[in-house]
Amino acid sequence: MPRLTAGVDLGGTKIQTVVLGQRKIVGSSRALTPATGADAVITAIAETITTSISAAGASPADLVAVGIGSPGTIDTRRGTVSNSPNVPGFESAPVPLGPAVSKALGGVEVRLDNDVRVAVRGEWKRGAGRPYRDFLGVFVGTGVGGGLVLEGHLREGRGAAGEIGHTTVKDRGRKCGCGRLGCVEAYAGRARMEATARRWHKAGRRTRLFDIMRARHRDRITSGVIAAALDKRDAMTVELIEEAVWALSIGLANAQNLLDMEAIIIGGGLGDRLGAAFVERIRAATMPRLHVPERPPQFLPTELRDLSGAVGAAVLAGG
């Protein structure tokens, strides 16, 4: 058996794990994120890794390293995660996630990084970003995350680079989850789109979004619910998506005018779900806003889709 590396994409809802051997996905596993605290999350992560190794027909002894992408504030040296409000047990004080997963797997090396940065790394090294030295990765999901590869380096800044979702597209505009007004995420993030839909619905506007949500036994407006409502030409959903495209077009044009990049790669839960047609709408809306329209960036969907993060985490671990 070749040397294996595991990559883990830790999210508030699910844990997605892949195992790579010779740069290929040879096993994978997915689990719901336990709601009972950090110890349960650590155990679940270790289990998805051993399950993925079994699925690859390999033995735990073949595993040489693990990479984990996590939301929140990451101390890459210590392997800790803090300030991650959506992952049970990781909300505030630092949790030594790296050392704990290492211990659960018999001492294997574990590397940690921010969830968005590992997803950018995945697309850069194994996905749509392979041809480029310069691109912006935009992940349109519950929120809107972003990461930059500039001149062949993943940009970190002082730890907080890439926040395209929190660039302002409308001064004193719609309230964002970050507390400020008029951010890209306030219009294009699924959570804020849902909050807006609920407000409009309460004010008497009609929509099929909540019927579709209930029919699918969901308690929130998932990307699948939005896609289904769009298919049915639900007017409110059409308007919400128009606003998302508008906000993204301003944010992306501003980033392009400042950085003159080769490509913009669009993924995330909602971005993947709406796919190439969504990317094309964003491209068409961004074009008139470019300062050098004769040399636009390529607009591309992700290639790895919902595995960008897990594959990128495995790449972080040397896979």
Added chain:
Amino acid sequence: MPRLTAGVDLGGTKIQTVVLGQRKIVGSSRALTPATGADAVITAIAETITTSISAAGASPADLVAVGIGSPGTIDTRRGTVSNSPNVPGFESAPVPLGPAVSKALGGVEVRLDNDVRVAVRGEWKRGAGRPYRDFLGVFVGTGVGGGLVLEGHLREGRGAAGEIGHTTVKDRGRKCGCGRLGCVEAYAGRARMEATARRWHKAGRRTRLFDIMRARHRDRITSGVIAAALDKRDAMTVELIEEAVWALSIGLANAQNLLDMEAIIIGGGLGDRLGAAFVERIRAATMPRLHVPERPPQFLPTELRDLSGAVGAAVLAGG
């Protein structure tokens, strides 16, 4: 005599030249940009260089290289300038500025770059940017130019990086010189501020701007005219500067949220003229818009002021 390098900042109004010896300014010269065509501009550039060398008490034989910063599209390899609407003779087809200046000076090496990029280089290597590996230089003058140093490299992108002046701060906002609407430059560039003042004045609003302009025998609202009107608390000027600060605060916060830089350095004709108080107003307006307000960038005025470009051009030439 030590080896000398000359740096030339070519503008639509004036040519500013410095001569460096052992990294210090040993001579300088300034001339109005001839209005009669490219040949006259080339001759004037060569004259400012020989004048600066004489002022340094040196001989033309001591000159080892020349750097020139020019507006427009620069082919650094061929040494040509094109599409530079404000420099007579350089409006459209490529002019071989580098080879022509070299010939006029007996074959000395000449390097060319974009005017904004050489100004960023000047502040980076010899000015306020010295302590930083990451900063945005913003030049608030007739227009609003910008340049980025990221991880110790001057960012070029595909030749057009740094256009902070053409990031959108208000969708469908005020008309910009670039033809689009709502750019930073539409509010913070001197030319667009003047156009706005003329429009408001024509519509019946009172201002002392044009009286001050005429008293100073000017035919346009210079940075000095704006500063004088501000000192007299002219209400229209106060409003124009408030709008400039507002537009800059959105553009700069967006750049900072995307890139997480160490510093933002503000210069240019108007920026230098209004000085530290203007930089402080921009800082105060930008702070509430930062995604990581606990770790803001430093906000600094330029150190070299109106010599950023000429010094940067000399640095480009190895000085």
